[in-house]
Amino acid sequence: MRSRWSYVYFLFYLLLGVVLLFLNNDLSKAVITLMNVIIILVPLIGTIFGIMYHYDSREFTELLLAQPIKRSSIFLGQYFGVATSLSMSLVIGLGLPFVFYGLFNSGAIWDFTLLLITGTFLTFIFTALAFILACPMKTRSKDLDTLYCCGCLWQ
Amino acid sequence: MIEIKDLHKKFGKNEVLKGIDLSIKEGGIFCILGPNGSGKTTLIKCMLGMVIPDSGKITIDEKVIKNTYKYRETIDYLPQIARFPGNLKVKEIIAMIKDLRSSKTQKETELIELFKLEPFLEKRLDNLSGGTKQKVNLVLAFMFDSPLIILDEPTSGLDPISHLRLKNLIFSEKEKGKTILVTSHILSFVEDIADEIVFLLEGEIYFKGSINELKTKTEQPDFEHAIASILSSSYA
Numbered sequence: 001m002r003s004r005w006s007y008v009y010f011l012f013y014l015l016l017g018v019v020l021l022f023l024n025n026d027l028s029k030a031v032i033t034l035m036n037v038i039i040i041l042v043p044l045i046g047t048i049f050g051i052m053y054h055y056d057s058r059e060f061t062e063l064l065l066a067q068p069i070k071r072s073s074i075f076l077g078q079y080f081g082v083a084t085s086l087s088m089s090l091v092i093g094l095g096l097p098f099v100f101y102g103l104f105n106s107g108a109i110w111d112f113t114l115l116l117i118t119g120t121f122l123t124f125i126f127t128a129l130a131f132i133l134a135c136p137m138k139t140r141s142k143d144l145d146t147l148y149c150c151g152c153l154w155q
Numbered sequence: 156m157i158e159i160k161d162l163h164k165k166f167g168k169n170e171v172l173k174g175i176d177l178s179i180k181e182g183g184i185f186c187i188l189g190p191n192g193s194g195k196t197t198l199i200k201c202m203l204g205m206v207i208p209d210s211g212k213i214t215i216d217e218k219v220i221k222n223t224y225k226y227r228e229t230i231d232y233l234p235q236i237a238r239f240p241g242n243l244k245v246k247e248i249i250a251m252i253k254d255l256r257s258s259k260t261q262k263e264t265e266l267i268e269l270f271k272l273e274p275f276l277e278k279r280l281d282n283l284s285g286g287t288k289q290k291v292n293l294v295l296a297f298m299f300d301s302p303l304i305i306l307d308e309p310t311s312g313l314d315p316i317s318h319l320r321l322k323n324l325i326f327s328e329k330e331k332g333k334t335i336l337v338t339s340h341i342l343s344f345v346e347d348i349a350d351e352i353v354f355l356l357e358g359e360i361y362f363k364g365s366i367n368e369l370k371t372k373t374e375q376p377d378f379e380h381a382i383a384s385i386l387s388s389s390y391a
Contacts, residue, residue, distance in 0.1 A: 003242065059238035063295070065205045066232035066305075067255050068224055 006085045009045060013093025021101050027108035031115055034094065038119045043126040046086060050130025053082050075131065083127040087120045094119075156181040156303065156334050157202065162211030164197055171197045172208065173358035181302075184325065184335045186345045189355035190386055195338045196235065198355070199305055202336075203232060215303070228256070233296035235307040237288040241281025245272065245291055248280060252295050263298040269320055270294065286312040297324065304328060305336045310344055322348060346378045354385065361385065 016037070020030040057078065064074045094116065103109055162175040171194045179185055187195045200206040202213055204220060204227070213220050220226050239248050249263050267273060270290040275283060283291070289312040296306065306325075310318055325335060325348055339345050345352065346366060354362040354369070362369055362385075366378050375381040 057240065059234060059236045060240060062205065062234045063232070063239075063252075064255070066203050066227060066230065066234070067252070068227040069255060070224055 003085060006089050009086065010089035010093040013090055014096060017094045017097035021097055027101065027103065027106045028111060031108055031111045035115055042119050042122040046123045046126030047130040049086060050082055050127040051134050054131060054134035079128060079131050083124045086127065087123045090119045090123060091116050156216060158214045160212045162201060163209045164201065164206065165209055171358050175360060177353065177360060179334065181334055182332045183350040184329055184337065184348050186349040186352045187336060187338045187355065188345065188352055193355040194358045195355055196307060199307060199338065203230065229301050229303055231296050231299050231301040231304045233292055233306040233309055237292035239280045241279060243280055244277055245280065246276040249294065256299060258299055260298055260300060262300055263294055266294040266297055269324065270317060286314055289313055290317060293321065303334045307338050309337060310339060310341050342379050342382060
Protein backbone atom coordinates (compact mmCIF):
# COMPACT_ATOMS: atom_id res chain seq x y z
CA MET A 1 0.00 0.00 0.00
CA ARG A 2 3.01 2.27 -0.08
CA SER A 3 3.49 2.04 -3.80
CA ARG A 4 3.29 5.44 -5.44
CA TRP A 5 1.92 3.87 -8.62
CA SER A 6 -1.06 2.37 -6.78
CA TYR A 7 -2.00 5.90 -5.74
CA VAL A 8 -1.53 7.17 -9.30
CA TYR A 9 -3.79 4.35 -10.53
CA PHE A 10 -6.36 5.21 -7.83
CA LEU A 11 -6.30 8.91 -8.75
CA PHE A 12 -6.69 8.04 -12.42
CA TYR A 13 -9.88 6.06 -11.76
CA LEU A 14 -11.14 8.73 -9.40
CA LEU A 15 -10.69 11.39 -12.05
CA LEU A 16 -12.16 9.16 -14.74
CA GLY A 17 -15.23 8.43 -12.63
CA VAL A 18 -15.76 12.13 -11.81
CA VAL A 19 -15.35 13.23 -15.44
CA LEU A 20 -17.70 10.55 -16.81
CA LEU A 21 -20.40 11.35 -14.27
CA PHE A 22 -20.01 15.07 -14.96
CA LEU A 23 -20.24 14.58 -18.74
CA ASN A 24 -23.00 11.93 -18.82
CA ASN A 25 -25.15 12.95 -15.86
CA ASP A 26 -26.41 9.37 -16.02
CA LEU A 27 -25.14 6.50 -13.90
CA SER A 28 -26.03 3.72 -16.35
CA LYS A 29 -24.26 5.38 -19.28
CA ALA A 30 -21.19 6.02 -17.11
CA VAL A 31 -21.12 2.36 -16.09
CA ILE A 32 -21.29 1.23 -19.73
CA THR A 33 -18.45 3.58 -20.71
CA LEU A 34 -16.36 2.36 -17.78
CA MET A 35 -16.96 -1.27 -18.71
CA ASN A 36 -15.45 -0.56 -22.14
CA VAL A 37 -12.50 1.23 -20.54
CA ILE A 38 -11.65 -1.35 -17.87
CA ILE A 39 -11.83 -4.27 -20.27
CA ILE A 40 -8.79 -2.79 -22.03
CA LEU A 41 -7.06 -0.92 -19.23
CA VAL A 42 -7.23 -3.37 -16.32
CA PRO A 43 -5.50 -6.29 -18.12
CA LEU A 44 -2.81 -3.91 -19.40
CA ILE A 45 -2.12 -2.36 -16.00
CA GLY A 46 -2.30 -5.72 -14.22
CA THR A 47 0.29 -7.31 -16.48
CA ILE A 48 2.63 -4.31 -16.56
CA PHE A 49 2.53 -3.83 -12.78
CA GLY A 50 2.93 -7.56 -12.23
CA ILE A 51 5.99 -7.83 -14.47
CA MET A 52 7.57 -4.60 -13.17
CA TYR A 53 7.07 -5.67 -9.56
CA HIS A 54 8.49 -9.14 -10.21
CA TYR A 55 11.67 -7.75 -11.77
CA ASP A 56 12.18 -4.99 -9.21
CA SER A 57 11.86 -7.43 -6.33
CA ARG A 58 14.04 -10.22 -7.80
CA GLU A 59 17.01 -9.73 -5.47
CA PHE A 60 14.78 -9.28 -2.41
CA THR A 61 12.93 -12.47 -3.37
CA GLU A 62 16.31 -14.27 -3.23
CA LEU A 63 16.68 -13.13 0.37
CA LEU A 64 13.17 -14.35 1.16
CA LEU A 65 13.82 -17.72 -0.50
CA ALA A 66 16.76 -18.23 1.89
CA GLN A 67 14.42 -17.94 4.89
CA PRO A 68 12.69 -21.00 6.40
CA ILE A 69 9.38 -20.43 4.62
CA LYS A 70 7.71 -22.21 1.74
CA ARG A 71 8.31 -20.99 -1.79
CA SER A 72 4.59 -21.00 -2.46
CA SER A 73 3.99 -18.71 0.53
CA ILE A 74 6.46 -16.18 -0.84
CA PHE A 75 5.08 -16.09 -4.38
CA LEU A 76 1.44 -16.20 -3.32
CA GLY A 77 2.11 -13.41 -0.84
CA GLN A 78 3.67 -11.24 -3.53
CA TYR A 79 0.91 -12.04 -6.01
CA PHE A 80 -1.95 -11.29 -3.63
CA GLY A 81 -0.17 -8.14 -2.47
CA VAL A 82 0.06 -6.72 -5.99
CA ALA A 83 -3.39 -7.90 -7.12
CA THR A 84 -5.16 -6.70 -3.97
CA SER A 85 -3.46 -3.30 -4.12
CA LEU A 86 -4.51 -2.80 -7.76
CA SER A 87 -8.05 -4.03 -7.07
CA MET A 88 -8.43 -1.67 -4.13
CA SER A 89 -7.27 1.25 -6.29
CA LEU A 90 -9.92 0.30 -8.85
CA VAL A 91 -12.76 -0.26 -6.37
CA ILE A 92 -12.13 2.82 -4.24
CA GLY A 93 -11.15 5.01 -7.20
CA LEU A 94 -14.39 4.27 -9.04
CA GLY A 95 -16.55 3.71 -5.97
CA LEU A 96 -16.05 7.12 -4.36
CA PRO A 97 -17.41 9.32 -7.18
CA PHE A 98 -20.35 6.97 -7.80
CA VAL A 99 -21.28 6.80 -4.13
CA PHE A 100 -21.14 10.59 -3.82
CA TYR A 101 -23.22 10.96 -6.99
CA GLY A 102 -26.00 8.89 -5.43
CA LEU A 103 -25.39 5.29 -6.53
CA PHE A 104 -27.38 3.78 -3.63
CA ASN A 105 -30.52 5.71 -4.61
CA SER A 106 -30.40 4.65 -8.24
CA GLY A 107 -31.19 1.49 -10.21
CA ALA A 108 -27.64 1.14 -11.52
CA ILE A 109 -26.21 -0.32 -8.32
CA TRP A 110 -26.17 -3.90 -9.59
CA ASP A 111 -24.54 -2.90 -12.90
CA PHE A 112 -21.90 -0.94 -11.02
CA THR A 113 -21.24 -3.87 -8.68
CA LEU A 114 -20.86 -6.11 -11.71
CA LEU A 115 -18.38 -3.62 -13.16
CA LEU A 116 -16.26 -3.70 -10.00
CA ILE A 117 -16.41 -7.51 -9.76
CA THR A 118 -15.36 -7.83 -13.41
CA GLY A 119 -12.52 -5.35 -12.90
CA THR A 120 -11.31 -7.18 -9.79
CA PHE A 121 -11.37 -10.56 -11.51
CA LEU A 122 -9.51 -9.16 -14.52
CA THR A 123 -6.90 -7.68 -12.18
CA PHE A 124 -6.33 -10.98 -10.41
CA ILE A 125 -6.24 -12.99 -13.65
CA PHE A 126 -3.82 -10.73 -15.49
CA THR A 127 -1.55 -10.18 -12.49
CA ALA A 128 -1.31 -13.99 -12.21
CA LEU A 129 -0.49 -14.16 -15.91
CA ALA A 130 2.22 -11.55 -15.44
CA PHE A 131 3.81 -13.50 -12.58
CA ILE A 132 3.66 -16.75 -14.57
CA LEU A 133 5.25 -15.04 -17.60
CA ALA A 134 7.94 -13.30 -15.53
CA CYS A 135 9.20 -16.40 -13.70
CA PRO A 136 10.95 -18.25 -16.56
CA MET A 137 12.11 -15.11 -18.37
CA LYS A 138 15.48 -13.65 -17.47
CA THR A 139 15.15 -10.25 -19.13
CA ARG A 140 12.53 -7.58 -18.75
CA SER A 141 12.53 -6.86 -22.48
CA LYS A 142 11.59 -10.45 -23.40
CA ASP A 143 8.75 -10.30 -20.93
CA LEU A 144 7.46 -7.01 -22.26
CA ASP A 145 7.64 -8.38 -25.82
CA THR A 146 5.54 -11.39 -24.75
CA LEU A 147 3.18 -9.02 -22.98
CA TYR A 148 2.81 -6.92 -26.14
CA CYS A 149 1.89 -10.05 -28.14
CA CYS A 150 -0.65 -11.07 -25.49
CA GLY A 151 -2.07 -7.55 -25.57
CA CYS A 152 -2.50 -7.67 -29.34
CA LEU A 153 -4.23 -11.06 -29.11
CA TRP A 154 -6.52 -9.73 -26.35
CA GLN A 155 -7.51 -6.84 -28.63
CA MET B 156 28.14 -30.39 8.52
CA ILE B 157 27.57 -30.12 4.77
CA GLU B 158 27.92 -33.12 2.47
CA ILE B 159 27.51 -32.72 -1.27
CA LYS B 160 27.59 -35.81 -3.45
CA ASP B 161 27.81 -35.88 -7.24
CA LEU B 162 25.96 -32.61 -7.81
CA HIS B 163 24.98 -31.77 -11.37
CA LYS B 164 23.19 -28.72 -12.70
CA LYS B 165 22.56 -27.54 -16.23
CA PHE B 166 20.92 -24.33 -17.41
CA GLY B 167 19.84 -25.10 -20.96
CA LYS B 168 23.00 -26.29 -22.73
CA ASN B 169 25.31 -24.76 -20.14
CA GLU B 170 26.44 -27.34 -17.59
CA VAL B 171 27.33 -25.25 -14.56
CA LEU B 172 28.02 -27.98 -12.00
CA LYS B 173 29.65 -31.18 -13.21
CA GLY B 174 29.60 -33.72 -10.43
CA ILE B 175 30.61 -31.73 -7.37
CA ASP B 176 31.68 -33.81 -4.35
CA LEU B 177 32.33 -31.64 -1.32
CA SER B 178 32.47 -32.13 2.41
CA ILE B 179 32.54 -29.15 4.77
CA LYS B 180 33.17 -29.88 8.43
CA GLU B 181 31.63 -27.99 11.30
CA GLY B 182 33.44 -24.88 12.45
CA GLY B 183 35.74 -22.72 10.38
CA ILE B 184 35.79 -20.33 7.47
CA PHE B 185 35.59 -21.81 3.99
CA CYS B 186 36.03 -19.59 0.96
CA ILE B 187 34.60 -20.65 -2.38
CA LEU B 188 36.61 -19.14 -5.20
CA GLY B 189 36.57 -19.36 -8.94
CA PRO B 190 36.37 -17.31 -12.12
CA ASN B 191 33.07 -15.88 -13.33
CA GLY B 192 30.74 -18.64 -14.44
CA SER B 193 32.52 -21.38 -12.51
CA GLY B 194 29.41 -22.26 -10.50
CA LYS B 195 30.06 -20.63 -7.10
CA THR B 196 26.69 -18.91 -6.75
CA THR B 197 24.86 -21.91 -8.25
CA LEU B 198 26.50 -24.19 -5.67
CA ILE B 199 25.43 -21.89 -2.85
CA LYS B 200 21.92 -21.61 -4.22
CA CYS B 201 21.67 -25.41 -4.42
CA MET B 202 22.55 -25.57 -0.70
CA LEU B 203 19.85 -23.01 0.05
CA GLY B 204 17.23 -24.75 -2.05
CA MET B 205 16.88 -21.80 -4.43
CA VAL B 206 18.18 -23.87 -7.33
CA ILE B 207 17.05 -27.47 -7.70
CA PRO B 208 19.98 -29.60 -8.90
CA ASP B 209 19.47 -32.03 -11.79
CA SER B 210 21.04 -34.85 -9.79
CA GLY B 211 23.09 -35.41 -6.67
CA LYS B 212 22.48 -35.16 -2.96
CA ILE B 213 23.04 -32.40 -0.42
CA THR B 214 22.84 -33.07 3.31
CA ILE B 215 23.15 -30.43 6.01
CA ASP B 216 23.56 -31.71 9.57
CA GLU B 217 22.94 -35.24 8.22
CA LYS B 218 19.52 -34.31 6.85
CA VAL B 219 18.78 -34.39 3.12
CA ILE B 220 17.57 -30.95 2.13
CA LYS B 221 15.61 -31.86 -0.99
CA ASN B 222 11.96 -30.68 -0.87
CA THR B 223 12.36 -29.28 2.65
CA TYR B 224 12.63 -25.73 3.95
CA LYS B 225 12.81 -26.01 7.75
CA TYR B 226 16.58 -26.66 7.61
CA ARG B 227 17.05 -22.99 6.63
CA GLU B 228 16.29 -22.04 10.24
CA THR B 229 19.94 -22.94 10.91
CA ILE B 230 21.32 -20.91 7.99
CA ASP B 231 21.99 -17.19 7.69
CA TYR B 232 22.43 -15.94 4.14
CA LEU B 233 23.86 -12.73 2.71
CA PRO B 234 22.79 -12.29 -0.94
CA GLN B 235 25.24 -10.83 -3.44
CA ILE B 236 23.11 -7.81 -4.29
CA ALA B 237 21.59 -5.76 -1.47
CA ARG B 238 18.26 -4.71 -2.93
CA PHE B 239 15.21 -4.24 -0.76
CA PRO B 240 11.70 -2.77 -1.20
CA GLY B 241 12.52 0.93 -1.57
CA ASN B 242 9.48 2.20 0.33
CA LEU B 243 10.37 0.40 3.57
CA LYS B 244 12.51 1.93 6.28
CA VAL B 245 15.61 0.20 7.67
CA LYS B 246 13.97 -0.65 10.99
CA GLU B 247 10.93 -2.00 9.16
CA ILE B 248 12.91 -4.42 7.00
CA ILE B 249 14.74 -5.68 10.10
CA ALA B 250 11.41 -6.19 11.91
CA MET B 251 9.95 -7.88 8.82
CA ILE B 252 12.74 -10.44 8.48
CA LYS B 253 12.63 -11.11 12.25
CA ASP B 254 8.91 -11.68 11.95
CA LEU B 255 9.36 -14.09 9.02
CA ARG B 256 11.73 -16.14 11.16
CA SER B 257 9.49 -15.81 14.25
CA SER B 258 12.65 -14.80 16.07
CA LYS B 259 12.95 -12.88 19.34
CA THR B 260 16.64 -12.12 18.85
CA GLN B 261 17.98 -8.77 20.01
CA LYS B 262 21.34 -9.20 18.32
CA GLU B 263 20.49 -6.60 15.69
CA THR B 264 21.05 -3.85 18.27
CA GLU B 265 24.74 -4.63 18.63
CA LEU B 266 25.13 -5.08 14.86
CA ILE B 267 23.47 -1.72 14.18
CA GLU B 268 25.91 -0.19 16.64
CA LEU B 269 28.86 -2.02 15.06
CA PHE B 270 28.08 -0.76 11.54
CA LYS B 271 26.94 2.69 12.72
CA LEU B 272 23.46 2.37 11.27
CA GLU B 273 21.58 4.29 14.02
CA PRO B 274 21.18 7.51 11.92
CA PHE B 275 19.65 5.46 9.08
CA LEU B 276 17.01 3.46 10.96
CA GLU B 277 14.17 5.85 10.07
CA LYS B 278 15.30 6.33 6.48
CA ARG B 279 13.74 4.67 3.45
CA LEU B 280 15.86 2.01 1.82
CA ASP B 281 15.78 3.65 -1.61
CA ASN B 282 17.41 6.75 -0.09
CA LEU B 283 20.47 4.83 1.11
CA SER B 284 23.81 4.52 -0.64
CA GLY B 285 25.01 1.13 -1.90
CA GLY B 286 27.44 0.74 0.98
CA THR B 287 24.81 1.51 3.61
CA LYS B 288 22.43 -0.99 2.01
CA GLN B 289 25.19 -3.58 2.23
CA LYS B 290 25.54 -2.82 5.95
CA VAL B 291 21.79 -3.39 6.35
CA ASN B 292 22.27 -6.62 4.40
CA LEU B 293 24.98 -7.65 6.88
CA VAL B 294 22.77 -6.91 9.88
CA LEU B 295 20.00 -9.07 8.37
CA ALA B 296 22.49 -11.87 7.71
CA PHE B 297 24.16 -11.95 11.13
CA MET B 298 21.31 -11.17 13.50
CA PHE B 299 19.94 -14.70 13.88
CA ASP B 300 23.01 -16.38 15.33
CA SER B 301 22.66 -19.51 13.16
CA PRO B 302 25.38 -22.21 13.12
CA LEU B 303 25.87 -21.92 9.34
CA ILE B 304 26.48 -18.56 7.70
CA ILE B 305 26.70 -18.16 3.92
CA LEU B 306 28.08 -14.85 2.65
CA ASP B 307 28.06 -14.05 -1.08
CA GLU B 308 30.51 -11.20 -1.78
CA PRO B 309 30.18 -9.67 1.70
CA THR B 310 32.70 -6.85 1.16
CA SER B 311 30.88 -5.35 -1.82
CA GLY B 312 30.48 -1.57 -1.39
CA LEU B 313 31.94 -1.41 2.13
CA ASP B 314 34.27 1.35 3.23
CA PRO B 315 37.65 0.31 4.76
CA ILE B 316 36.47 0.67 8.38
CA SER B 317 33.36 -1.43 7.80
CA HIS B 318 35.52 -3.94 5.93
CA LEU B 319 37.67 -4.29 9.04
CA ARG B 320 34.64 -4.56 11.32
CA LEU B 321 33.21 -7.26 9.07
CA LYS B 322 36.44 -9.26 9.29
CA ASN B 323 36.42 -9.01 13.09
CA LEU B 324 32.78 -10.04 13.13
CA ILE B 325 33.52 -13.09 10.98
CA PHE B 326 36.38 -14.07 13.29
CA SER B 327 34.22 -13.68 16.39
CA GLU B 328 31.50 -15.83 14.81
CA LYS B 329 34.11 -18.46 13.97
CA GLU B 330 35.24 -18.50 17.60
CA LYS B 331 31.69 -19.44 18.57
CA GLY B 332 32.16 -22.62 16.52
CA LYS B 333 30.11 -21.54 13.52
CA THR B 334 30.67 -22.64 9.94
CA ILE B 335 31.08 -19.73 7.57
CA LEU B 336 31.02 -20.07 3.77
CA VAL B 337 32.23 -17.04 1.87
CA THR B 338 32.48 -16.31 -1.84
CA SER B 339 34.67 -13.39 -2.78
CA HIS B 340 36.85 -12.07 -5.56
CA ILE B 341 38.92 -9.99 -3.12
CA LEU B 342 42.00 -12.20 -2.66
CA SER B 343 43.46 -10.17 0.22
CA PHE B 344 40.21 -10.61 2.15
CA VAL B 345 40.17 -14.35 1.43
CA GLU B 346 43.79 -14.70 2.46
CA ASP B 347 43.08 -12.95 5.77
CA ILE B 348 40.07 -14.99 6.79
CA ALA B 349 40.08 -18.40 5.09
CA ASP B 350 40.88 -21.61 6.91
CA GLU B 351 40.27 -23.58 3.73
CA ILE B 352 39.51 -22.64 0.17
CA VAL B 353 37.47 -24.47 -2.44
CA PHE B 354 38.47 -23.47 -5.95
CA LEU B 355 35.87 -24.15 -8.63
CA LEU B 356 36.84 -24.25 -12.27
CA GLU B 357 34.33 -24.93 -15.04
CA GLY B 358 31.86 -26.60 -12.70
CA GLU B 359 34.35 -28.90 -10.97
CA ILE B 360 36.41 -28.64 -7.80
CA TYR B 361 39.95 -27.90 -8.90
CA PHE B 362 41.36 -27.57 -5.40
CA LYS B 363 40.26 -27.94 -1.78
CA GLY B 364 42.60 -27.20 1.07
CA SER B 365 44.49 -24.47 2.83
CA ILE B 366 46.11 -21.50 1.11
CA ASN B 367 49.59 -22.87 1.92
CA GLU B 368 48.72 -26.17 0.25
CA LEU B 369 47.56 -24.24 -2.83
CA LYS B 370 50.81 -22.29 -2.98
CA THR B 371 52.75 -25.58 -2.76
CA LYS B 372 50.61 -27.20 -5.46
CA THR B 373 50.98 -24.31 -7.89
CA GLU B 374 54.62 -23.64 -6.87
CA GLN B 375 53.90 -19.96 -6.38
CA PRO B 376 55.27 -17.67 -3.62
CA ASP B 377 51.97 -16.00 -2.76
CA PHE B 378 48.24 -16.52 -2.96
CA GLU B 379 47.60 -14.01 -5.71
CA HIS B 380 50.17 -15.60 -7.99
CA ALA B 381 48.81 -19.07 -7.17
CA ILE B 382 45.30 -18.05 -8.29
CA ALA B 383 46.68 -16.27 -11.35
CA SER B 384 48.61 -19.38 -12.39
CA ILE B 385 45.46 -21.54 -12.13
CA LEU B 386 43.43 -19.06 -14.16
CA SER B 387 46.10 -18.56 -16.81
CA SER B 388 46.62 -22.30 -17.26
CA SER B 389 42.86 -22.85 -17.58
CA TYR B 390 42.52 -20.14 -20.23
CA ALA B 391 45.75 -21.15 -22.05
